[in-house]
Amino acid sequence: MSKMKIVVLGAGYAGLRTVKGLQKKNLNADITLINKNDYHYEATQLHEVAAGTQPAKKISFDVKDVINDNKVKFIRGTVKLIDKENKQVQLKKGATVDYDYLVVALGFESESFGIKGVDEFGWPLVDIKTAEAAKEQLDKNIRNYQHSLDEKDLSIVVCGAGFTSIEYLGEITNRLPRLADSYKFPIDKIKITCIEAMPSLLPMFSSNLSDYGVGVLKQRGVNFLVGTPIKEIKADSVVYEEDGELKEVSASTIIWTTGVRGSSVIGASGFEERRGRVMVEPNLTVPGHPEIFMIGDVSAVMDEANGRPYPTTAQIALGQADQVVENMELAIQGKELKSFTFKSLGTVASLGNNEGIGHSFNKDWKGWTASVMKKGIVDKSLLQVGTPSLLMKKGRFDFWH
Ligand SMILES: Cc1cc2nc3c(=O)[nH]c(=O)nc-3n(C[C@H](O)[C@H](O)[C@H](O)COP(=O)(O)OP(=O)(O)OC[C@H]3O[C@@H](n4cnc5c(N)ncnc54)[C@H](O)[C@@H]3O)c2cc1C
Incomplete structure (x- = not known):
């Protein structure tokens, strides 16, 4: 049987976590990851770089530090369009990449809401x-x-x-x-x-x-x-x-x-979308396209409990990635895919280096405790998308700073 072509677009939380999971599976497939840059960045920490309290290198690392070259081909390139009919991804510089299964994880862009200037x-x-x-x-x-x-x-x-x-x-x-x-x-x-x-x-x-x-x-x-x-x-x-x-x-x-809104590639490619996000099926595929998974900030998943989509967060992007890895294997085996379920672990916001507010474990947290929790979350996500050695190099252990 010829090998399946799996292509993952984007090396953010959703895309890189998916590739990490796929490369651990023994799928009879060629896996390709396409990302604009040759590095991943922790988007949840961008405010620190913008404020000048952390350098960019603290919140980013090489994609190659995570992927296994023997199992994943990495292409540094900017996606221009997804041609659903021909199952092909077009890159800005003109190259095209064919797929049997596609995971779209192109993340977020700034939203101007049409306001002048x-x-x-x-x-x-x-x-x-x-x-x-x-x-x-x-x-x-x-x-x-x-x-x-x-x-x-x-x-x-x-x-x-x-x-x-x-x-x-x-x-x-x-x-x-x-x-x-x-x-x-x-x-x-x-x-x-x-x-x-x-x-x-x-x-x-x-x-x-x-x-x-x-x-x-x-x-x-x-x-x-x-x-x-x-x-x-x-x-x-x-x-x-x-x-x-x-x-x-x-x-x-x-x-x-x-x-923010989802990537403009989504609208340009003719998906049914709202602000760059596609309302996906419970199994995270695009309606009418069982070969395309859409996850992270380009997707919207309905929260059945309140009839509204979940907010787009890194936490949900990581959970979706794990579901896609499982569903990809099921799809290749011709089995029924599973629905994504999400249970929030809570929300914590930092207010600088040693202050914060958060709600987790059914409790409100504030001050230094919340800031320690926030750093713990950053460290956990470095393990989820990165490696233990990246955690040691880039992790936040400055709890008493
Ligand atoms: C300052 C800030 C703080 C936040 N804090 C939290 C928090 O505390 N908790 C939380 O859960 N969430 C938080 N979020 C939200 C979270 O960062 C996003 O929900 C998350 O990054 C979405 O992950 P993603 O993988 O979908 O996309 P991204 O992280 O945006 O990754 C997308 C990837 O695709 C690449 N890419 C984009 N376009 C192209 C293209 N055309 N071609 C090729 N590659 C492309 C990008 O370079 C990037 O590597 C925060 C966001 C910000 C900005």
């Missing part, structure tokens, strides 16, 4: 390059203040108050005193504004936890504008609406973390 003037945090660029922008503006003495160079606006925004604020407020010290300006000259359209902050946590988290950030100088939708991003200001009136905050650093 976002793509030109907002700094998103969606991969290593954008996180490093956001850091460079902030550092450049702070250096610039030394001769410009223009207060907008010391003004940072964080757009949105979701998970990424809050974790970024936690990091940046940790680093700013050091920056103020290095560049010799009073810390109280820095203005940090977080603008959120929704009427409440951190709705995924209990009010006790969200009040605590917001309180920590306010104490470190963050000014929250809540229930104030952003209307436009300009080169050096953000326009928002408050009580029916348009208002503006000047800032040279504008961090765009209002939300």
Whole structure:
């Protein structure tokens, strides 16, 4: 029997975990992994790179450190299109790759919600390059203040108050005193504004936890504008609406973390999607395409308990990957595939290096304990997508820092 061709797109949490699992199985198949870069990054830690509290190399590692060359062929390339009819993946540089089974795990992109100026003037945090660029922008503006003495160079606006925004604020407020010290300006000259359209902050946590988290950030100088939708991003200001009136905050650093969408390859390839995500079958295949599995941030899985899709998270991406490995084997054997089930282990948000909030094991956690839990989660995920040696090199053991 000729060998099956399995192609996995994306080496994020979902894709790399899938490849790790597939290479352990003795499938009569050629396995190919295609990824834009030759490295994997821990997307859940991008806010640290953007704030400048961790270097990019701390949260990334070579794909080759994980894959077994004898079992997996790695192609560094950018996927342009999935041709479902001809079972072929087209890469940006023109090459094509055929598949019998495809695992699509192309992850997330920044969502502008059609707001004017976002793509030109907002700094998103969606991969290593954008996180490093956001850091460079902030550092450049702070250096610039030394001769410009223009207060907008010391003004940072964080757009949105979701998970990424809050974790970024936690990091940046940790680093700013050091920056103020290095560049010799009073810390109280820095203005940090977080603008959120929704009427409440951190709705995924209990009010006790969200009040605590917001309180920590306010104490470190963050000014929250809540229930104030952003209307436009300009080169050096953000326009928002408050009580029916348009208002503006000047800032040279504008961090765009209002939300993400699935990869634009999904829409371009003609899948039935919403914001780059496909509502998959319970067994994680695409409706009408039993040969295509779609997982991670490009997929939406219905939570039967409340009739709404689960939020897209690394936790769910890793669980889906394990299900795909099992289902791939069943599919090749001609057996019935199993449904994906998900039980959340909880949610923990960091607020800088040694503060956090979280809900896990049916309990609320805050302060240092939550920050230790967060580092434990990062370490666990390094083991899930990486190796014990990568955990030793890249892991977070600075619990008492
Ligand atoms: C700052 C931040 C904090 C977060 N915190 C948490 C948290 O605490 N807990 C949690 O569970 N989740 C968290 N998330 C969400 C989590 O990071 C995502 O849900 C997760 O990364 C999704 O995994 P994925 O494998 O689907 O995609 P990604 O991690 O986005 O991986 C996709 C991969 O595909 C590659 N790729 C993309 N496009 C192409 C292309 N066209 N061609 C080739 N390769 C391509 C990318 O380079 C990348 O390697 C956080 C996200 C952010 C940004």
